Amino acid sequence: MNKLIITLYLSLLCSIAQAQLPVPEYQKGKAILSGTIANYNPADNLMFKIGAPNIVMGSAETLFPTVEADGSFKIDIPLYHSTQIRIIIGNADFVILLSPEKETNVAINLSNPKGKQFIFNGQYATINNEWCQPELKTKIPPVYRDGDMLDSILGISANEFKKRCIDQYQQYIAHNNAQLQFSEDTRTLANLSCTFDCMENLYATRYCLQTAYQKKKNITWEQAVAAFADFDYPADFYDFLKILPVNHPLALYCYNYRNAISADLYELHHDPLMFEKYLLAKATLTQEEQTLIRQHEIAFKTGTAFQQGSELMALSVKYSKEDEQFRWELFSKAKERLSNIMQDSTCLIVDYLRAVYMRSSLYNLKPLTTLQETMASEITNPIFLGIIQDMNRQIQPRRKTITKEPNICKAPEVAEEELLDSLIARHKGKVQFIDFWATWCGGCRRMIKEYEPVKKELGEEVAFVYLTGPSSIEKTWKILIQDIPGEHYWLNEKQWGYLWKHFQMSGLPMYLVIDKQGNIAKRFIHVTRKELEEILKQEINK
Structure with a gap:
């Protein structure tokens, strides 16, 4: 392994030594x-x-x-x-x-x-x-999307998987370095892009091995998660950060630089129930909430699907102070771990970890908290700092300049099991598109924007209805829907919880297309804009 690391390091030095691109600067x-x-x-x-x-x-x-x-x-x-x-x-x-x-x-x-x-x-x-030339390797595919690759990694250890990822990465780098018909700048960026794709695979080690196990055993996702509940990374697992060019001055040119940070925040053992355990220890929970958490813990350990996920998500909103303190402790420990690995608390990747800590507030259009401002004050990279300051400045002015009232609708006062039928009845005779989303769900918000041209074309013939629940902060929701034409419903815990259980949702977004007779014609979690347009037109023309 040491010989491999030395070879890889020398190869990287050769590939980046002559780059001519300037270091990227903040320039909105x-x-x-x-x-x-x-x-x-x-x-x-x-x-x-x-x-x-x-x-x-x-x-x-x-x-x-x-x-x-x-x-x-x-x-x-x-x-x-x-x-x-x-x-x-x-x-x-x-x-x-x-x-x-x-x-x-x-x-x-x-x-x-x-x-x-x-x-x-x-x-x-x-x-x-x-x-754009096919001779240049600019992307390493995600292992978890490759069925043949998943079959080949079944049962191997985390370090064996790591070696495979680095071996593949080294082959890509060697290939690019041999393509002398391309400029040094192009090869440098291609190699850096491969770096962050390789890191995505490395950070997804547990997920890849777990997915391979699920595929082989033909079991549910929940059963596979339970089987890997005691999975630990070796103590030296994250040492690959010392040899990959994660702090290269040109790294922020790369579209996939976001892969540089681990979702597990460099923990050797990831506990999906960590926040819930924190609430049990720190928050004054009701007996019902304590029971909810215990039930989720039992479902997790037994590999059983949990149908009250929306109620769990709502806890982070209700106990926002505990949530903020939890995230502060989580990121502070991660910053310390990463700084120790890199032996530098001011390097680019540690600065990026600090910047990532700001996302929760910026996503929800909330000014930075005192704890976030404390960590932001440690950031030295001008691009990270400039973006954070700019987004933070925009939050208050946006709140003040809103003049148009959004199309907020009051949910019908009916039993939870009759709610959806009652909503559908409002537009019976017309095709309807129902979007289950949340303000904190980046994917939900991206798809809303992606589908916007369909709405502009078919808005007279299709009713666009948006449903969200109590895990979305209501004030944030009212701000975000200013830019989303359609009918908007903010449902209470019982209403949202019933729909979540009824449709057995495990995540967001989720969509329904309702035909003119008021029946569910199609349910899906993602289609392209073109596919959605075709689905709706088919229903319109029936």
Whole structure:
């Protein structure tokens, strides 16, 4: 293993030594992407969307360029610094590098072979054109999505899985370094992109081994989680952070830099019940709430699906002070662990961990707490600090400038089991789209934005209804729905809890399409914008 690490380290040094790109700086502005699509036909309903990343939030804003009849388009993309954005058009899915206040132009011909479909002009034309060449390896696939890979890792140890990931990564780096037809900048960014994909796999070790076990045994997810309840990482597991270029000065150019931080926060043993145990110890819970937590613990240990997940999530809202203190202790310990691994408490990845701690407030449009401000004061990276300060500044002004009342609807005063039928009855004779979501659910909010063009096209023929529950802070909910046309319901605990159990939901979002007769025509957790449009049109035309 030591020989492997030395070889990998030397390889990385060779690949990054001559990079010419400047270190990215904080620069809030709008990048411009323009171009033309050859042989464009509006009737083809070509999928075309852009992901504009926010590195602090670990998410991307989804934008939909408007393409004219002649195939031309031009769109402003909000960025906080020079970085890669993600483009999905047709079957192509890739990233390109843009800068605020700079224009990049692209000629697109999707009928051409790979490597010739996109021709870029602009500030980073060389990098962007080379990035699209098939000889360059820019992405390591997630192990948990590869059935054959899952079969091959069944029963191996965490360190064996780690070695496989690093071996694969080393092969990708060696391959890219041999592609001398590409510039040093392009190879550097490609290697860094592979770094953060490799880290995603490494951080997902428990999940990958657990998924492989579930697949082999053909058991439920809950049963697999119970089987891995006592899974521990070896004491040296996170040592890979010492050899990967996680603090490379060009790292923040990468679209997938968000993979640099572990969801487990560098704990060797992850306890999914940690917050609930904290509440039992620190909060003055009702007897009913204590029973709820005990029931969840029993369900977890026995591998049984738990149907009261929404009620558990509501506890973090009710006991917000305990929740804040819990997260403070969690991140403080993680910062200490990561600082010890890196032997540097001021390096980029530790700064990023500090920045990630701000997400809970910024997601919910709440000013930073005193504890968050304390940790933010330790951040030295100007990009992280600039984004946090900018988002924090925007929160209060937005609250003050809201003048239009959202379409808030009062839930019918009926029994919980009659609620959905009563809601559906309001628009009987019309196709309906019902969205179960939460304000804290980043995926929910991204899909709402992605589906917005469908609403604009079919809004006269389809009723769009949004349901959320008590785990969404009501004040935050009222702010967010300002930008979401449709009917909005904030349901109480009993109403939301009943629907959660009735549909056996395990997470959000969840969607229903209701036909004109008031029946559930389709239920799903995700479809593309184009697929949703087709589903709704089919129901409209019946």
